[in-house]
Amino acid sequence: xxxYDCSSAPxxxxxxxxxxxxxxxxxxxxxDLRNNQQLSAxxxxxxxxxxxxxxxxxDGTGIAEGDAICRYFEETHPEPPLFGRDAKEKALVxxxxxxxxxxxxxxxxxxxxxxxxxxxxxxxxxPRDFEQIPALVERGxxxxxxxxxxxxxRLSETKFLASGHFSIADITALVAVDFAARLKLSPSGEQKNxxxxxxxxxxxxxxxx
Amino acid sequence: xxxYDCSSAPxxxxxxxxxxxxxxxxxxxxxDLRNNQQLSAxxxxxxxxxxxxxxxxxDGTGIAEGDAICRYFEETHPEPPLFGRDAKEKALVxxxxxxxxxxxxxxxxxxxxxxxxxxxxxxxxxPRDFEQIPALVERGxxxxxxxxxxxxxRLSETKFLASGHFSIADITALVAVDFAARLKLSPSGEQKNxxxxxxxxxxxxxxxx
Numbered sequence: 001x002x003x004y005d006c007s008s009a010p011x012x013x014x015x016x017x018x019x020x021x022x023x024x025x026x027x028x029x030x031x032d033l034r035n036n037q038q039l040s041a042x043x044x045x046x047x048x049x050x051x052x053x054x055x056x057x058x059d060g061t062g063i064a065e066g067d068a069i070c071r072y073f074e075e076t077h078p079e080p081p082l083f084g085r086d087a088k089e090k091a092l093v094x095x096x097x098x099x100x101x102x103x104x105x106x107x108x109x110x111x112x113x114x115x116x117x118x119x120x121x122x123x124x125x126x127p128r129d130f131e132q133i134p135a136l137v138e139r140g141x142x143x144x145x146x147x148x149x150x151x152x153x154r155l156s157e158t159k160f161l162a163s164g165h166f167s168i169a170d171i172t173a174l175v176a177v178d179f180a181a182r183l184k185l186s187p188s189g190e191q192k193n194x195x196x197x198x199x200x201x202x203x204x205x206x207x208x209x
Numbered sequence: 210x211x212x213y214d215c216s217s218a219p220x221x222x223x224x225x226x227x228x229x230x231x232x233x234x235x236x237x238x239x240x241d242l243r244n245n246q247q248l249s250a251x252x253x254x255x256x257x258x259x260x261x262x263x264x265x266x267x268d269g270t271g272i273a274e275g276d277a278i279c280r281y282f283e284e285t286h287p288e289p290p291l292f293g294r295d296a297k298e299k300a301l302v303x304x305x306x307x308x309x310x311x312x313x314x315x316x317x318x319x320x321x322x323x324x325x326x327x328x329x330x331x332x333x334x335x336p337r338d339f340e341q342i343p344a345l346v347e348r349g350x351x352x353x354x355x356x357x358x359x360x361x362x363r364l365s366e367t368k369f370l371a372s373g374h375f376s377i378a379d380i381t382a383l384v385a386v387d388f389a390a391r392l393k394l395s396p397s398g399e400q401k402n403x404x405x406x407x408x409x410x411x412x413x414x415x416x417x418x
Contacts, residue, residue, distance in 0.1 A: 061297060068304035075296035087284035094277035128355060135342045146337060
């Protein structure tokens with residue numbers, strides 16, 4: 001098994017934190033996203049989607065997408081469970097994980113990728129080029145504000161996002177909130193629940209991953 | 210348990226097909242999306258995200274997001290497994306499910322919601338209004354073309370999207386491909402693998418759900 005990572009990128013950080021929480025060490029290779037190594041013929045042959053994180057299994061099967069990679073390790077290393085313990089908690093984890101990804105991480109990516117000069121024509125990840133759409137910067141920033149408010153309200157009810165237990169949803173939300181800092185956006189001091197949660201999850205050793 | 214559905218909408222169709230494959234009957238209530246019933250105070254009190262599909266559990270817990278609802282029923286009714294059988298297949302199902310959702314369903318939604326006159330200011334689902342962005346129509350259409358090509362290539366290797374077994378990834382991809390028909394887009398006759406798969410999954414009784 002080999003894990004293709006980029007230590008400076010937020011998307012693979014999700015997998016790194018997940019592996020740290022599980023205590024799993026995986027042989028890792030860095031992919032230099034800044035110099036578009038993910039678009040090289042060599043990497044494209046491994047992962048035609050040209051994305052990291054990416055996991056190569058012993059039998060040559062490639063697993064792209066952070067959520068899918070984490071689900072693989074949830075099966076091979078069930079403890080501690082990070083996708084929920086019973087039907088209800090698994091559903092809540094899946095719901096908040098999707099929300100943290102679509103409404104959080106993708107909102108930040110929408111604003112970030114459509115305005116960063118170095119990402120001109122790279123507004124979407126993947127093998128094809130897509131031009132930046134300036135209107136998506138504004139939309140992305142608005143969506144991040146909604147995401148923070150949603151988290152703050154949810155975290156007034158529960159210790160962690162899905163339930164009383166730390167889960168992949170907290171990991172994805174943490175990565176999204178920290179990714180937003182690249183746009184100089186962070187939770188306001190009035191968002192006390194979000195601020196409390198962010199301090200707690202950031203204090204876990206895995207957050208350094 | 211109560212399932213909130215809209216029989217004319219593609220997003221809850223994913224859950225309907227899943228339930229049909231499992232042979233599960235759930236008390237169901239229709240939500241009239243055409244008249245914005247999902248934005249009513251009554252429905253908003255149930256699901257603040259104002260989306261269907263939505264599942265209300267006996268204890269009052271609400272589960273939004275089709276993938277999360279399906280994972281709940283995968284736990285309560287494990288047979289037949291629709292999220293994979295072992296670590297590798299579960300990872301492949303998760304990967305293709307994400308791809309069918311992000312690169313397929315959301316690409317169609319991007320083109321559809323940003324150009325349909327009746328969805329002015331409703332370019333994104335959820336409680337907040339977002340204006341249509343014309344450039345996303347073109348981007349969405351381009352992404353659908355890429356999605357079809359990706360499916361066709363993948364289905365030259367496997368019977369179903371993730372493996373030799375039918376899974377939630379096939380359900381989501383089927384719903385996405387059929388949703389694209391609303392934009393008058395369908396697989397070309399030259400995409401023989403995609404055409405073969407689409408005929409097969411459409412012939413399953415669940416496809417009528």
